[in-house]
Amino acid sequence: MAEQAAIASPRDVDIDRTLAEGRRIHAVSSAVRYAVLAAVGFIMLYPLIWLIGASFKTNAEIFSNPGFIPLNPTLDGYIRGWQTSTPYTFATFFWNTFLIILPKTIGTAISCTAVAYGFARFDFPGKRILFASLIATLLLPNVVTRIPQYLLFRDMGWLDTFLPLWVPSALAGDAFFVFMLVQFLRAIPRDMEEAARVDGANTWQTLLFIVVPMLAPALISVCLFQFMWTMNDFLGPLIYLSSVDKYPVSLALKLSIDTTEAFQWNSILAMSVLALVPSLTVFFLAQKYFIEGISTGGLKG
Amino acid sequence: MARLQIRNLEKVYGNAFKAVHGISLDVNDGEFMVLVGPSGCAKSTTLRMIAGLETITGGEIRIGERVVNNLAPGQRGVSMVFQNYALYPHMKVRNNLAFSLKLKRRPKPEIEDATRAVAGILEIGELLERLPKQLSGGQAQRVAVGRALIKKPDIFLFDEPLSNLDAKLRASMRVRITDLHKRLKQDGLSSTVVYVTHDQTEAMTMGDRICVMKDGRIMQVADPVTLYNRPENTFVAGFIGSPEMNLVDGSLARNGSLRINIAGQTLAFGEDLASRLTARDGEAVTVGIRPQHFSIAGRGEDNALEGRVSHLEFMGHEVYLHVEVGGARLVVVVPSDRYDPADIADERIRLKPREEAVHVFDRETGTNVSLSATTGNASKLGG
Ligand SMILES: Nc1ncnc2c1ncn2[C@@H]1O[C@H](COP(=O)(O)OP(=O)(O)OP(=O)(O)O)[C@@H](O)[C@H]1O
Ligand SMILES: [Mg+2]
Numbered sequence: 001m002a003e004q005a006a007i008a009s010p011r012d013v014d015i016d017r018t019l020a021e022g023r024r025i026h027a028v029s030s031a032v033r034y035a036v037l038a039a040v041g042f043i044m045l046y047p048l049i050w051l052i053g054a055s056f057k058t059n060a061e062i063f064s065n066p067g068f069i070p071l072n073p074t075l076d077g078y079i080r081g082w083q084t085s086t087p088y089t090f091a092t093f094f095w096n097t098f099l100i101i102l103p104k105t106i107g108t109a110i111s112c113t114a115v116a117y118g119f120a121r122f123d124f125p126g127k128r129i130l131f132a133s134l135i136a137t138l139l140l141p142n143v144v145t146r147i148p149q150y151l152l153f154r155d156m157g158w159l160d161t162f163l164p165l166w167v168p169s170a171l172a173g174d175a176f177f178v179f180m181l182v183q184f185l186r187a188i189p190r191d192m193e194e195a196a197r198v199d200g201a202n203t204w205q206t207l208l209f210i211v212v213p214m215l216a217p218a219l220i221s222v223c224l225f226q227f228m229w230t231m232n233d234f235l236g237p238l239i240y241l242s243s244v245d246k247y248p249v250s251l252a253l254k255l256s257i258d259t260t261e262a263f264q265w266n267s268i269l270a271m272s273v274l275a276l277v278p279s280l281t282v283f284f285l286a287q288k289y290f291i292e293g294i295s296t297g298g299l300k301g
Numbered sequence: 302m303a304r305l306q307i308r309n310l311e312k313v314y315g316n317a318f319k320a321v322h323g324i325s326l327d328v329n330d331g332e333f334m335v336l337v338g339p340s341g342c343a344k345s346t347t348l349r350m351i352a353g354l355e356t357i358t359g360g361e362i363r364i365g366e367r368v369v370n371n372l373a374p375g376q377r378g379v380s381m382v383f384q385n386y387a388l389y390p391h392m393k394v395r396n397n398l399a400f401s402l403k404l405k406r407r408p409k410p411e412i413e414d415a416t417r418a419v420a421g422i423l424e425i426g427e428l429l430e431r432l433p434k435q436l437s438g439g440q441a442q443r444v445a446v447g448r449a450l451i452k453k454p455d456i457f458l459f460d461e462p463l464s465n466l467d468a469k470l471r472a473s474m475r476v477r478i479t480d481l482h483k484r485l486k487q488d489g490l491s492s493t494v495v496y497v498t499h500d501q502t503e504a505m506t507m508g509d510r511i512c513v514m515k516d517g518r519i520m521q522v523a524d525p526v527t528l529y530n531r532p533e534n535t536f537v538a539g540f541i542g543s544p545e546m547n548l549v550d551g552s553l554a555r556n557g558s559l560r561i562n563i564a565g566q567t568l569a570f571g572e573d574l575a576s577r578l579t580a581r582d583g584e585a586v587t588v589g590i591r592p593q594h595f596s597i598a599g600r601g602e603d604n605a606l607e608g609r610v611s612h613l614e615f616m617g618h619e620v621y622l623h624v625e626v627g628g629a630r631l632v633v634v635v636p637s638d639r640y641d642p643a644d645i646a647d648e649r650i651r652l653k654p655r656e657e658a659v660h661v662f663d664r665e666t667g668t669n670v671s672l673s674a675t676t677g678n679a680s681k682l683g684g
Contacts, residue, residue, distance in 0.1 A: 123315065191387035194354050199401035199452070200375030209400075213391040 055270040062265050074266075078274075081267030084256060086244050090271060093252035097231065100165050100248055105226045107170020108177060109219055115172040116181035117207055121193070131182075138175040150239060164240045165233075169226065177222045184218040185211070220289040228279050249275045303365040303378065303455035303493055304330045305351065311359030312346050312517075320346045321517045323360060328456075331486050333479070333494045335508035337501060339540070343517040344497040348458050351495060352381050364455055375404075380449035381458040385465060386441045388433035394444050395429040401452045419447045422481070439470045446478070459496040463503065471503075479507050501541055505529070513537050535667040538589045538660060544621065549629045550664065551588040553580055561661070563588050564627030566606050573656050577673040580661060586670070589660035592621070592634040597644045598651040605651040606631075624650060 046068075053068035055077050065071060082090045118124075119131055153164040172178055188211075196210045212219070234250045241247060247255065253275060256268050305328040312321035320343045328334040336344045349355040351362055353374035362369050369377045388397050396403075398419060402412045420426040423443045433441060442462060449457055459478075463471045478496075485492035498504055504511050505525045513520045513528070513536070520540075521533045532538035538546045551563040559575040560567050580586055598605035608626035620640045622633040633652060644650060661671040 189385070189387075191383045191385060192389055194352075194374075195381065195383060195387040195448075196389070196400070197354065198352055198374045198379065198381045199448070200404045201400075202373070202375070205404065210389060213389075216391075 051269055052273055055266060055273045057266055059264060059266050062269075077264070077266030077270035080264060081256065081271040081274075084252065086255065088245055090249070090252065090274065092245060093247055093249045096162075096246055097248040097250075100162050100237075101227060101230045104166035104169045104230055105223050107166065108172075108174060108226045109223055111170055111172035112174065112177040112181055112222060113212060113215065113219065114207070115178050116185055117211060119178070120182045120185035121190070134175050134178060138179060146239070153240065159240060160242045160246065161240075162246070165230075165236050174226070177226070180222065181215065181218055184215060188214055217289050220286055224282065224286055227282055231275070231279050303491060304328060304332075305334075305456055305493060305495065306363040307347075307351075307360070308363075309360035310347065310350065310357065310362065312343070312350060312355065313358045319517065321350070324514075324517070324519045325360075326512055326519065326522060328493055328495060331492050333482055333496065333507060333509040335504040335511045336495065336497045336514060337499065337504040337508075337511055337540075338514035338520075340499060341516075342514045344499070344514055345460055346517075347514075348381075348460050348495060348497050351377075351456070352379055352458050353377050354381075378455035379458055380452050380454040380456075381460065382442075382445045382449050382462045384461040386433070386445040388436075388441060388444055388448075390433050392432075393429065394425065394431050394433070394436070397433065397444060398429075398447050398451050400448070415451050419451045422450070422484075423447045423477075438466050439474065442466065442474060443477075446481070450481075453490060455491050455493065457492070457494045457496075459494065461498055462496075464498070464500070475503060475507060501543070505541070511541075513540060531669070531672055532589075532660065533669050533672070535587055535589065535662045535669075538662070538669070542591055544592050544632050544634065546589045546591045546660075547629075547631045548587050548589050548662070549626075549631070551586050551661075553578075553582060553584050553586055553661070555582045561586070561588060563606060564629040566627065568606065568654070569604050570656055570659070574659055574661070574671060577671045578661060579673065580663065580670040585664040587662040587664045587667070589662060589669075590631075590654045591658060592632045594655045594658035595631075595633045595635075595652045596655065597633075597635065597641075598653040600646075600651070602651065602653065605653045607649060607651050609648050610645050610650050611648075622650070624652065626652075 050068040053070055054062050056073040056075070057065065057070040058072070058074055058076065061071060084090060119127070119134075149164070153159060158164050158167075192210055192214065193206050196206045201209060232250060233248075234254070237248050237251045241251065244255070249271075253268065253271055256271065257263060305326075307324060307326040309323045309325055310321055311319070311323050313319050324347065326334075336347060338344055346355060350357050351364075353369065353372060357370050364377055364379070388394075389400065392400065395416060398416050399412045402415060407415075416429070417426075420429060423446060425440065425443050425447060428436060428440055428444070433444070436444065442465075445462070462478075463474050466474060482492055482494055496503075496507060505528075508525060510522060510524050511528055512522045515536050521528060521537045523531070528537065528541050532541065532546075535548055539548060549564050551561050554560045554562070554567075555575070559570045559578070561570060562568075606626050608624040608631065610622055611625050611630075612623035614621040614623075615637075618637055620635045620637055622635065624631045624633055631652070659671070660669055662668060663670050
């Protein structure tokens with residue numbers, strides 16, 4: 001270093017100095033930027049952090065201590081929350097949620113792929129009208145169909161079963177997902193499918209071996225959305241389920257608020273934390289594909 | 302082993318646009334047929350109808366003895382190479398190659414052997430475990446050719462396979478594909494090829510025969526030499542050859558000797574052209590002369606076109622002269638070693654067309670009226 005400085009002409013030293021200056025300014029500005037971002041991020045996350053902290057507090061402390069670090073941490077909320085005030089534990093409710101989510105997510109993936117493939121790749125009579133009505137259902141407010149749907153499922157004898165909660169979705173009833181997959185497919189060139197057909201694949205083989213793998217990022221997003229929305233769905237189970245032993249987690253959380261006169265806030269918060277765990281886990285596991293799915297409309301060449 | 306027969310093939314697209322107007326074409330067994338034409342002339346449409354990717358709205362396609370109009374692409378015994386390779390992006394090269402055999406449920410060892418053989422021929426052995434996105438353009442194209450090869454199809458279809466490659470790679474792939482074709486032929490394997498391109502160099506260098514198309518119609522089908530020397534119409538004359546053939550309006554007079562008025566100047570022609578000509582006296586014609594088929598006339602010579610050199614391009618081995626004659630612009634190509642600046646005096650130059658290379662076209666229909674019935678001069682007109 002010293003040697004270099006000795007050889008360097010005055011001009012070089014000058015340049016070195018300006019470069020160092022530039023680097024310092026750059027470092028300061030990025031430090032400021034990160035500080036601002038961290039602060040905003042913290043504000044966004046604060047409710048969640050508080051929720052987790054509060055779930056370890058005692059009931060009394062929740063209202064007396066505004067900070068999020070519990071003074072005397074206790075698992076009391078988790079233990080009492082899990083047992084609930086009903087004859088069932090939260091295990092039942094998680095199991096119920098699982099029984100709804102599994103067929104719903106798998107059914108959605110299969111049916112929406114098939115329908116989207118049809119719309120995106122084939123010409124058939126009435127295609128335009130059918131696609132237009134699909135989009136129209138997307139624009140229709142949910143509330144409008146609630147009552148007719150309820151009456152329909154009542155006449156079918158499906159009340160107080162899981163069927164109304166997953167069967168419509170498993171038959172490509174969620175126009176949004178179909179639309180999303182159609183858009184994604186439209187951005188994928190047809191050449192690969194045509195090559196597969198020349199290679200001797202029939203329509204179903206092309207769908208299974210060529211289209212589905214290329215659709216994978218979009219399909220993963222569809223499954224994630226469906227998973228999270230179903231996990232959080234409150235109104236559907238509320239309308240169709242009446243026996244407590246069939247309640248999913250979302251309804252069961254509400255249950256603990258209803259039944260006791262003095263709310264056990266810490267057990268409610270503790271169960272809310274548990275209810276978040278599946279969604280968060282799945283999200284972080286699939287994050288890579290998820291973001292790929294919503295950010296790219298297609299494949300790079 | 303299969304020949305391809307196309308009879309009165311028509312294509313009307315869903316929007317009522319008629320892309321192909323009843324074309325008929327025979328491709329013999331083992332022949333390398335090139336479909337060439339400007340953009341939008343329905344080369345791809347025709348090829349895709351042969352492959353079965355586009356429905357046939359009229360006419361008939363036969364591969365071997367079978368009419369294939371209603372067969373699925375996979376049952377026609379064809380392989381296709383696409384312009385942008387169309388490799389399956391989620392499969393390794395190995396599985397891309399083997400996909401068609403796997404669909405046919407061939408035994409594993411057979412698939413393995415076939416993959417290795419094809420990889421050897423195309424020198425992609427070390428790429429077998431890669432994904433398509435890890436390949437360069439040239440490598441991807443070789444894999445695409447390999448995927449076509451492994452099926453041992455009756456007919457190979459290529460749709461502008463080289464147009465995404467740079468010029469150098471294109472030249473080497475051109476040789477590779479023609480070599481492959483020869484090799485298949487020698488091995489007694491089926492090697493009928495239909496190759497689509499809009500590049501006339503590709504067409505001329507690769508094709509056993511060339512089918513020139515325009516707006517969904519066939520303009521001429523012939524081997525490269527015939528196509529160059531005996532174009533049947535102004536379109537083929539202008540399309541094949543570089544720089545383009547000069548096409549100039551003229552009129553014909555035949556009292557005693559043959560005289561053609563070209564851009565206001567009259568040239569006398571001898572027996573060679575007169576005997577070929579089937580046009581009548583006084584008829585409005587288009588005269589076609591390739592840039593290479595002019596010679597520069599000396600000062601004293603008569604019977605030459607006089608023009609003004611407006612522009613001169615030195616290309617190394619030859620010189621392009623842009624010459625204005627009357628209202629027309631002619632391009633003249635002179636080999637560099639025969640070019641003498643003294644021939645141009647005061648920007649003026651005198652040009653003599655080689656009579657045996659002059660073409661006369663009916664100005665209305667565009668058909669060549671200077672071909673006569675005999676085919677004798679095809680060989681005479683080397684270049
Ligand atoms: N799906 C379609 N619907 C309607 N018209 C079409 C369709 N596909 C192609 N065409 C039209 O048919 C004509 C022939 O198209 P084609 O793709 O065969 O041309 P091409 O000779 O392959 O051109 P290029 O050299 O640009 O590839 C064009 O005028 C095109 O606009
Ligand atoms: Mg094309």
